[in-house]
Amino acid sequence: MAQLESIKVTTDEIKHLISNRAVEGETMLLNMGPQHPATHGVLRMLVELDGETVINCIPDIGFLHTGIEKNMEAKTYMKAEVMTDRLDYLNTVGNNLAYVLAVEKLVELDVPERAQVIRVIMTELQRIASHLVWMGTAAMDLAAMTVFLYSFREREDILNILEMVSGQRMMTTYFRPGGVWRDVPEEFEKAVRDFIDIMPARLDEYESLLTENPIFIDRTKGIGVIPKNKALGWGLTGPIARGSGIDYDIRKAHPYTGYENYDFDVPVQKAGDVYARYQVRVEEMRQSLRIIDQALKAFPKGPFRSNNRKFVPPPRAELGTSMEAVIHHFKLWTEGFDAPKGSVYFPVESPRGELGIFLEGDGGPKPYRVHWRTPSFSNLQVLSWLAKGHYVADLIAIIGSIDFVLGDTDR
Amino acid sequence: MEKEIKEITNDLKKKFKVEISEFRDEISLLVSPEKIVEVCKSLKKDHGFEQLSSLTAVDYWPEIAPRFHVVYQMNSYSKKIRLELRVPLDGNNPSVDSVESVYPNANWFEREIWDMLGVTIDGHSDPRRILMPHDWEGHPLRKDYPLGYEEVQFTFNHEEIQKRKPNPKD
Numbered sequence: 179m180a181q182l183e184s185i186k187v188t189t190d191e192i193k194h195l196i197s198n199r200a201v202e203g204e205t206m207l208l209n210m211g212p213q214h215p216a217t218h219g220v221l222r223m224l225v226e227l228d229g230e231t232v233i234n235c236i237p238d239i240g241f242l243h244t245g246i247e248k249n250m251e252a253k254t255y256m257k258a259e260v261m262t263d264r265l266d267y268l269n270t271v272g273n274n275l276a277y278v279l280a281v282e283k284l285v286e287l288d289v290p291e292r293a294q295v296i297r298v299i300m301t302e303l304q305r306i307a308s309h310l311v312w313m314g315t316a317a318m319d320l321a322a323m324t325v326f327l328y329s330f331r332e333r334e335d336i337l338n339i340l341e342m343v344s345g346q347r348m349m350t351t352y353f354r355p356g357g358v359w360r361d362v363p364e365e366f367e368k369a370v371r372d373f374i375d376i377m378p379a380r381l382d383e384y385e386s387l388l389t390e391n392p393i394f395i396d397r398t399k400g401i402g403v404i405p406k407n408k409a410l411g412w413g414l415t416g417p418i419a420r421g422s423g424i425d426y427d428i429r430k431a432h433p434y435t436g437y438e439n440y441d442f443d444v445p446v447q448k449a450g451d452v453y454a455r456y457q458v459r460v461e462e463m464r465q466s467l468r469i470i471d472q473a474l475k476a477f478p479k480g481p482f483r484s485n486n487r488k489f490v491p492p493p494r495a496e497l498g499t500s501m502e503a504v505i506h507h508f509k510l511w512t513e514g515f516d517a518p519k520g521s522v523y524f525p526v527e528s529p530r531g532e533l534g535i536f537l538e539g540d541g542g543p544k545p546y547r548v549h550w551r552t553p554s555f556s557n558l559q560v561l562s563w564l565a566k567g568h569y570v571a572d573l574i575a576i577i578g579s580i581d582f583v584l585g586d587t588d589r
Numbered sequence: 590m591e592k593e594i595k596e597i598t599n600d601l602k603k604k605f606k607v608e609i610s611e612f613r614d615e616i617s618l619l620v621s622p623e624k625i626v627e628v629c630k631s632l633k634k635d636h637g638f639e640q641l642s643s644l645t646a647v648d649y650w651p652e653i654a655p656r657f658h659v660v661y662q663m664n665s666y667s668k669k670i671r672l673e674l675r676v677p678l679d680g681n682n683p684s685v686d687s688v689e690s691v692y693p694n695a696n697w698f699e700r701e702i703w704d705m706l707g708v709t710i711d712g713h714s715d716p717r718r719i720l721m722p723h724d725w726e727g728h729p730l731r732k733d734y735p736l737g738y739e740e741v742q743f744t745f746n747h748e749e750i751q752k753r754k755p756n757p758k759d
Binding site for chain 2: 191192194195239240243245247248249252283284286410411412413424426431432520521522523525532534536538546547549551555556558559588589
């Protein structure tokens, strides 16, 4: 009876989401998170259980809401960029990319070829790093501890490269409207080359730990199946959609920053279960290595950012000799540049799916409205439907396979 | 691709009297609030827009008519084209019909625009706040909602600001 009372207090608001049996105390309402290690961040789930079977699952998000969209409205276009890193902290470079591409589209700014190639290399490195974190944590949820330690070893190499070019390991803010912050250092090419030489063997190593591991297969095959039509309806994008047989990648469908120049495949699996999503992500890492290889071979010389002084600050060296450069520098860092009235929507393929930014300008130096269509937010809502009928243990595997980042979900 | 978009927009113009505009090669259709569900149905069934990519709203305060635009981003996997729909809403307490019946993933997006901008969604299956705490008052992304900094007091307006300054002892 005491249990019944406590349920009444907590379930008033969500009565329409749970079954009547829960109200009568026949099934159990279990609170999971927001501090549970298997929820990959501060996600809270209210799970209705009949024995060990999940009847309803209600994700509750917002614990990491930091008002990034509102904050960006109060900053100039250049200064607002530092907020973008904080969204999806495993794909910081990719967030920068989406933002600078949207700004460049809004103000019609051209980017030199070298900057585009640098952007592709960095974004693909970050994609591999993000998938490695996913692989480690998702496998660890299924009790495969070794993969976690191994995958963080390779992620470290990538973070070292990010540090080498930008001075920061995670919050890089390296891409800027019009190009990149500074040219890559001399040792960059060698470091990336060393990494992509060693990585295929390392990927084989991971696969030897998971792909044919009977325990892993038992835990993942046939679990969390999403049919193709459901994946479309729930708005799934990225590796989850491709694991359900949707052959769609924004890098192919709407190429940006020169992706049309690279030869790569889009891995697609038909099964739609947790294992299929694992296969897609592993293959994506190999394809990213292919893209980086091609980009390194065709690494063009030339300027690393645009020469348009109305949008891009002049190099530091010019400030001592040119009055005009001083004026441009001052105007850009105090007032910023004006963007025209109008809105753009720019989608890019992040490691988790479609990262879209809606950017509206009002003629002034600050964005009038910014909206992040983040893949984690959109993909996570499938959980309430997907978890139904699975065991609690499988729910952990499903959560891992969705691969969300709560900073990205809550913004 | 150009031709396909033309066909679709012309068809919608004939059926629903939408207004077409273009900015930076992106096509945007202005749809009246009562027709949005019909337009979505038609886009999904007749024109191959399988997915609702994104849904958000913009506040044009202090303008009142229209104060809000609800912005839908449509995506077609098969035709590889994108389309923007804009629904203008008047007044300070606007409402729009839910498109959840056509695109199930509109659920969270619509909860978000209720939470952040205070646009009521008619016929929504789960009309709760999503990002802010459930007992929060106000809608943070509205333009008349302050960012939340402390006002700077000078000698000439010290008294005036002191009166409305939040005091931790209260």
